[in-house]
Amino acid sequence: MKRRQFLKGAAIAAVAGGATACGRGESSKSEQGGPSASSSSQRQALRWRLVSSFPRALDTIYGASETLSTELDRLSEGRFKLRCYPAGEIVPGLQVLDAVQQGTVQVGQTASYYYTGKNPALAFDTAVPFGLTARQQAAWLLEGGGQELLRPLFADFGVRQFFAGSTGAQMGGWFNKSIDSPADIQGLKMRIPGQGGDVMSRLGATVQVLSGGDIYPALERGAIDATEWIGPYDDEKLGFHKVARYYYYPGWWEPGPALSFYVNQTAWDSLPADYQAMFELASERAALRMQAKYDAKNPPAMARLKQAGVEFRPFSDAVMQAASKESRALLDELAAQDATFKKIYEAWSQFRSASFDWFSTAELSYARFSFSPQALSR
Numbered sequence: 001m002k003r004r005q006f007l008k009g010a011a012i013a014a015v016a017g018g019a020t021a022c023g024r025g026e027s028s029k030s031e032q033g034g035p036s037a038s039s040s041s042q043r044q045a046l047r048w049r050l051v052s053s054f055p056r057a058l059d060t061i062y063g064a065s066e067t068l069s070t071e072l073d074r075l076s077e078g079r080f081k082l083r084c085y086p087a088g089e090i091v092p093g094l095q096v097l098d099a100v101q102q103g104t105v106q107v108g109q110t111a112s113y114y115y116t117g118k119n120p121a122l123a124f125d126t127a128v129p130f131g132l133t134a135r136q137q138a139a140w141l142l143e144g145g146g147q148e149l150l151r152p153l154f155a156d157f158g159v160r161q162f163f164a165g166s167t168g169a170q171m172g173g174w175f176n177k178s179i180d181s182p183a184d185i186q187g188l189k190m191r192i193p194g195q196g197g198d199v200m201s202r203l204g205a206t207v208q209v210l211s212g213g214d215i216y217p218a219l220e221r222g223a224i225d226a227t228e229w230i231g232p233y234d235d236e237k238l239g240f241h242k243v244a245r246y247y248y249y250p251g252w253w254e255p256g257p258a259l260s261f262y263v264n265q266t267a268w269d270s271l272p273a274d275y276q277a278m279f280e281l282a283s284e285r286a287a288l289r290m291q292a293k294y295d296a297k298n299p300p301a302m303a304r305l306k307q308a309g310v311e312f313r314p315f316s317d318a319v320m321q322a323a324s325k326e327s328r329a330l331l332d333e334l335a336a337q338d339a340t341f342k343k344i345y346e347a348w349s350q351f352r353s354a355s356f357d358w359f360s361t362a363e364l365s366y367a368r369f370s371f372s373p374q375a376l377s378r
Contacts (some may be wrong), residue, residue: 061230091104124146129196166259194254208224249313
């Protein structure tokens with residue numbers, strides 16, 4: 001079906017089914033997704049708001065919300081408007097789930113592992129330590145049954161979640177002291193969220209969870225000794241290389257973290273089917289663009305950081321092995337405590353095992369040959 005035919009049919013279907021917010025005004029009912037006073041117009045207009053966990057300056061991760069907005073506007077021919085607000089403008093970055101749940105806004109952009117205090121299984125929507133790569137996480141969520149397993153968890157909060165993209169494998173973060181062995185983690189004050197933070201705590205670190213805009217000043221004044229964030233492009237923007245000496249890798253707690261768009265369930269249910277389809281298409285476009293942008297922007301950013309004298313260091317095998325052991329112990333304990341977590345964990349583990357078996361074949365063989373220092377020098 002051609003796009004114009006689809007949109008024409010969509011408009012007729014919207015009117016036949018009862019418009020969510022007809023007319024050109026931006027009344028409070030229209031903003032909440034409910035019906036406005038006028039139902040005679042065949043031109044449906046929605047004005048929704050999105051709050052993000054990320055600052056506007058991070059144009060790649062926050063930019064996915066703007067891509068969502070642009071695509072909704074394009075698909076609806078200007079009838080579905082989404083205004084985006086960065087962290088702190090309406091709510092703090094770590095209160096996005098609450099804002100969507102309470103109906104303060106219709107949409108949120110965030111990482112679900114920020115809210116594991118509400119339900120530990122929410123981590124599976126983003127990443128768990130030594131888990132799936134970006135491609136594998138997307139495959140599990142979209143095609144491997146992950147999203148269906150997680151939807152009941154979000155329903156408890158009155159929220160419907162959508163895959164919003166990935167950063168790819170993250171760096172291990174910025175440290176003001178050398179981390180050569182597990183003993184060096186003892187007493188470390190580190191900003192790190194989710195189950196990665198739980199593992200670092202088990203290894204002896206003092207863990208904090210800070211939103212993106214709060215990390216630099218905490219690191220600068222010594223309130224924390226280390227922080228993880230994303231990777232070279234965003235980390236350079238936030239200026240961590242100016243206040244920390246060592247840049248470690250890999251971020252074993254986030255080998256392929258997924259971001260999410262949250263939609264208030266009542267607002268979602270009020271949308272006509274064609275508008276729901278538009279949102280799903282727009283979110284997929286935003287997700288694709290985010291990963292592509294990171295893969296394009298990280299390499300030159302890494303080169304700039306190296307030129308600036310940043311010391312890139314791999315975590316030692318001893319640190320990786322200790323972290324892997326504690327990660328498995330943590331997940332097993334959480335599974336023993338909660339039946340829902342166990343159900344998701346078992347399904348995720350089966351997918352992980354099969355996916356790792358496949359990726360360790362062609363993917364790993366190619367990477368070993370082509371990504372080696374010898375290959376790069378040829």
